[in-house]
Amino acid sequence: MKIKYFLIACFSITAFSHFSVSAQVNGSNPDDGYQKLPQLSQGLHGYISMNMPQQKEGFGYGVSFYVNAWPLLEKPLSNFQIGLPGTWVVPDNRGFEDPLCPIGTYGRDNWPQRGPSYRDVFQTIEGSLGFWGSTQFGSTTAKYRMNGTANCYSGEISSPGWGFGQTKPLAKDAMGMAQLSNHLIIPPDGITFVKGTSGELMGNAWMALPIVVAQPKKDGKAASGDESWTCFLNASNFKGPIAFYIPGIWSKIADNYPTAEGRTLDTREGVVGAGAIEINSVPRFEATDKNGVVYSKIPRLQFPVDKDGITTLMQDATLYSKNAIFGPLQSFFNDGGVIPNRFPVDASFVPQCSTDKTTYDQGPNSTPIQGIDSYFQETMLGKSSYGLKWKKEVKNGLAFFPEYFKEEGNKMVAITASEVPDDINLKTQNFNPARTGRTYKSLSNEGNVYQTPGPKSQTFKATLTDGSIVTYQWYKFIDQPALQSLNLSSADKETIQKRVEKIHASWTSDKTYMAAPTKGKLVTLDKAIIVKPPKGMEVGYVPIVIQQEAGK
Template sequence: MQQKLQRVWEGLGGYISMDVPAPPEEFGYGVSLYANAWPLVERPLRDFQIGLASIWIVPENRKINEPLLPTGTVARDNWPERGPSYRDVFQTIEGGLGFWASTRFGSPTAKFRMNGTANGYNHEIASPGWGFGKLNALKPDELGIAQLSPRILVPPDGMTFQDGTCGELLGYAWMALPLTQAKSQTAGLPIPTGNQCWTLFLNATNFKGPVAFYTPVTWSRISRRHAPAVTRGLDARPGLVTGGAIEINTVPRFQSAEVGGAVYNKIPRLQFPVDKQGRTVLLHNLTHYSKDALYHQVERWLAGDGKAPSRFDDKASNTPPCKARPLVVRQGSEKLPMKGVEGWVETKAFDQSTFGLQWNESVLEPWTKTMRRGSFPEYTKKEGKTLTAITVSLVPDQTGLKTAQFEPARTGQVYSSPESSESVWKRPGAKAGPFEAKLADGSVVTYYWYRFIDQPSLQDADLSEAEKQRLQAVVEKIHAAWTEKKEYLPPPSTGTLATLDPALLVKPPRGLERGYVPIAVRQEAPR
């Protein structure tokens, strides 16, 4: 007789991670890496969130012990274990490749999403208009990402990949650039704001170069109400990165009634691309940079001295050795460690700069022309306080787990921006549009072309008219010199590059080739 199944939370939790030594402080002005993109699950699932291998950038404040966050912030009020300084949750740049419960348009292959917080997670900033997974656009004083590229669209639900992507590497970097000028006053207050514009660069087969940047005032805003934060944000401090990880956050689970004194569980099949050596490369060539890698080159170029730089200077880089952490995953409200996983897979540093998973050959199966498939244990058996990974052959038929199906992801919700004629989306407003792009996830993005300095995120960025015109001239110079076909990041020494969704690649209307950028205003299901 088949047992009744129960769908429960906490199907799986933990990290698949590696560490690198903290770099010397002078190498805190940029970081690049290559991360694997693939379909982690066979179809998009509801209530499922796993971030693929990515990094976490925080301002370098290791010598600070006083609270960098005021009371009234999420991190200060709710995470006392992060005290007394709260420096690891004060400000961050994170995001990367992954699958998120807040995704509104599910995609079999991972998406790439920017994300950051400037105020202890009071709100997050994930695109030029929206927070992480929020359907309504951010308020003007919460916006913080400025679209820089005139050649690629940044949708609020994340950047999609070409259909069939499986095991290719996306290169990306965050580089501090002096696109604005440092200021001794912010919003009329005697509070300095630095000039570091943390800029996202991508390296794919069909797009290379800068995409967008966080405006410096994004990081200094919190200083207006909390003196210990003055000069401690990412507008002025080096960035600190000490590792990379897959974060297993939200995974649904079926649990059977007790059978013979044991409880059996099932999670979705988590599938990984595996090469001929039985490896899944997760993260490759994590590299730190000093200001000599690009910052000083851009500084000289904008001052009229020298040619336009592009490729990051290898002589100003630091590639630390990576060290794999043991694989430990947990399940259930008791957070019981899953035993026996090593029979399937183990973490490993394949060389100084390549981290991933080494699979047991017995669990691999054919998948694509170039990759085999390794699957994480779907089933566990719980006896008392012991949780053990088991194969499907050891699951009793009467549990009903073998045929249980997880709910598909929900789609159809709309990302929208304000329609008011007084909003920052309308004043000064767009120059051309609307245009539409139909993405590989099935959604439709509506976008307009804005003069760079007129885009919504720059309307409350504490820029005078003179500063706006200077920044507009800087961007026009960048648009002329930094094309999508030049090389910027150092190339990977393993694997092949991923290809972004061709629908993300856009062409400026005639006359708007320089100094104008595409801004998404809406994302929805096809009408």
């Protein structure tokens, strides 16, 4: 069963799917008195978040920030899902109260509490570093996934070709993300980092760019705008845009539904939500002592700390106006001149954020958890930066979330391992390790969007730090699979192709776009996902992933 949690506040809590976990009864050894307990789900749920006041008018054309990348677990586990701070961008429909989600969409039919407008679940751009139950190739280090929904959660898009957590490729008309970078491949299981990553910062931005030409209303299809929301990364070995949402994927929901016309992310400014850790699917063990008191155990969660006992979660969150990149790039495409590179300070706004009250719960009845505030305190680290100030459990540069809890009345209370009775076998329990999953494989039959117009190169392979192997081919930008459902005119195709060629020629991966972090060291991306175009395809061609499989 799939359940979704949402948080609407300052920079986003990604709405990741929650997969229920049935109890798994394992064997025991009667000779040593040890008994393997059944592994349960719902070990921990909660948010550690940063809020922002109402967004300043006119600053809805982009958002950037830095987030901490680290191994939350010593080893990857199955049925484990925690999203680290990420983005949440929705179209600005504040004050609009008519139902944006049509009857028949998932949000309209299942979440009446989001009515009457459904604007918070209408369309979103999400994504973050994190660990997910749908990961097919487990990794100790967090991976980065883009994610979004254009149709009230009736479908989700996570990479050029695949939806969130789905190994089956998206249908032609459901593809909504285009590959833009000609120097970085985007694995559907998530972007990987070098081994040993712990505490470095990844720069992430979503900026509205005028890449795809606006389309008029025709043949029963709603008009689409010219805002191509584009993901930028800032790492030590790669900087620049990697992919964008195709404007037509947003306007599609308005086909035959006039209420949504002009209300979608291709035509409106974005409103940015919250910065938060979403603690979602965490396994647990339970045991009862001779007095009937229940104890529980969750995996050991670790956090990197600096010399002052601080874990930075998100920092330097910044909003941008149309004059930052959209306007100057539009002028460059129309009139020539110098292409804009840096996100300018004079077109940016740094919001005054604040920490949010954090609550946690456990078990099928959402039993409240108390005592975690004795381990750390959420704290602001600047106007738009936040993290954790640790009070105890700091060892060798790492701090640890409590593993054990004890039932006291109608709540669970965090305790230390020494407070758990030895005779209930709780401390000896080990959680199920992650297992290699299914292969992501694109369509190979003749006539599909991967074959028509088709690639312009042979296949290439890259072995990632998560042990998986990615296969990719080079396509002319305008011929890539995700753009084939747009039915663009020849003139529009030529215009878009020329725009991308100008971007490739000018926006190289060694330039600076986002401002550097105010403190901290940049993360390093997995060197295997950084690629070089084949000879003759240096400009105007992009690498498209066609498969991701387990390594040999």
